[in-house]
Amino acid sequence: MQLKPILVAAAVAAAMGSASAETVDAVVIGSGGAGLSAAVTLHDLGHSVVVLEKMAIIGGNTLRAEGGINAAETPQQKKAGISDTCEQFFADTTKGGHNLNDPELVRTMTTHAKDAVAWLVSLGADLETVGRAGGAKYPRAHRPHDGSAIGPEVVKTLLNASKAREIPIRTRNKALEILTAKDGSVAGVKVQSKDGKVYTIDSKAVVLATGGFGANQDLLVKYQPKLKGYATTNQPGATGDGIFMAEKVGAALVDMEQIQAHPTAAPSGDLISESVRGDGAILVNAEGKRFTNELLTRDVVSNNELKQPGKFAWIIWDDATRRSAKLMDGYEKLGLTVKGKDLDELAKAMQVPADNLKATIAKYSADQKAGKDNEFGRPAMPQPLTNAPYWAVKVQPAVHHTMGGVKINTKAEVINTEGKVIPGLFAAGEVTGGVHGGNRLGGNAQADIVTFGHIAGQTADAFLKANR
Ligand code: ADP
Secondary structure, three states: OOOOHHHHHHHHHHHOOOOOOEEOOEEEEOOOHHHHHHHHHHHHOOOOEEEEEOOOOOOHHHHHOOOOEEOOOOHHHHHOOOOOOHHHHHHHHHHHOOOOOOHHHHHHHHHHHHHHHHHHHHOOOOOOEEEOOOOOOOOOEEEOOOOOOHHHHHHHHHHHHHHHOOOOEEEOOEEEEEEEOOOOOEEEEEEEOOOOOEEEEEOOEEEEOOOOOOOOHHHHHHHOHHHOOOOEOOOOOOOOHHHHHHHHOOEOEEOOOOEEEEEEEOOOOOEOOHHHHHOOOEEEOOOOOOOOOOOOOHHHHHHHHHOOHHHOEEEEEEHHHHHHOOHHHHHHHOOOOEEEOOHHHHHHHHOOOHHHHHHHHHHHHHHHHHOOOOOOOOOOOOOOOOOOOEEEEEEEEEEEEEOOEEEEOOOOEEEEOOOOEEEEEEEOHHHEEOOOOOOOOOOHHHHHHHHHHHHHHHHHHHHHHHOO
């Protein structure tokens, strides 16, 4: 019987007293929505796969996502009588991104997001209802039936699928370096384990899904000096490791200076989802006055907020709005809200002039009834704010999403600085650049990570089959 070369290598290594590298078909770096989507896809296409996660917690920033997953032409939209199209989704995403987006990547996401949603549903996700996020012409943010947060639902679904398939997810295992062969193709990953030991995994395919760099102050300020001192909504592991690793093997980077601030972060960095405004909440300034159409894109609302006295705002909702989505109870539980049994009490808690606040709410509610926001042209006002009690959270812009990153093509292959594919290297999610251009729309992160995570898995499968 002839031993396979790998077994010979292992035997030689064992005889020499050194640990031999393990071999798998594919290594996925990062356990957020993009990484887990790629891992499940690769497994289902017949490959052995290991997921590396440097933090103790699985899920990355995906776990923090609140609003929804955008998709057009879905059965959920049809059931709700929403006549959205992939074409409109494309137009909104491109306009929202100031036309800086890579049109081919946007086309891929907006066409295939409905498949990503259907795939998640087939894995058990509850994406029953559809809400509206800023910059979207139609409601297309799919989320659980009770309006609870999308991120935990996506992570739970993909994690259950990974567990059912016995896909190893190694937490506190940090990828240090992508290893390449002499011809530049991927050969494996160098990893630091929980106990600090460095080991290697041999694999012909690596999917980079390490997320963005929204928690790396130095890198943020390098690309956008005005962000110095900004709070962040990101988990501490969002330090851009994947960008450094990819650069080292020759990957091109795009749009690195495109960094998004989210307008409704509490001072703690906790995010008040854009869907809360979509569900009917308004923003007022320190004088108790509205100052913007609350459903404009994040960059515009953030800029409008920074023009207000003290550079902050209050987001306000009433009891009817609260009942429309479970999220808002969570904010109260987290201690982020002030509350008033009526507007006088709320104004006192917010320390804003009560007369102004009452006039603001009365005007908004009257406009809502008349079906037209005369002041700011807000396109949708789901309900009047007339149902006490009221809640408010003090909010400010905080770094939220890094739109730039590793350059990929529509097949999630990583492109090098000479415009060529790096054989065996794939990337998906926030580590990549180009999908969102100059500004990411709410609900598009989830659409991006699941769509491209799935595609990365499919392309890696084709690559592995062609390079057995
Ligand atoms: P996406 O939304 O693109 O899936 P996430 O932020 O949800 O991105 O997930 C990225 C994950 O990658 C995070 O859990 C993060 O901790 C992890 N990660 C980042 N750098 C490394 C690294 N060097 N090794 C392993 N995991 C990493």
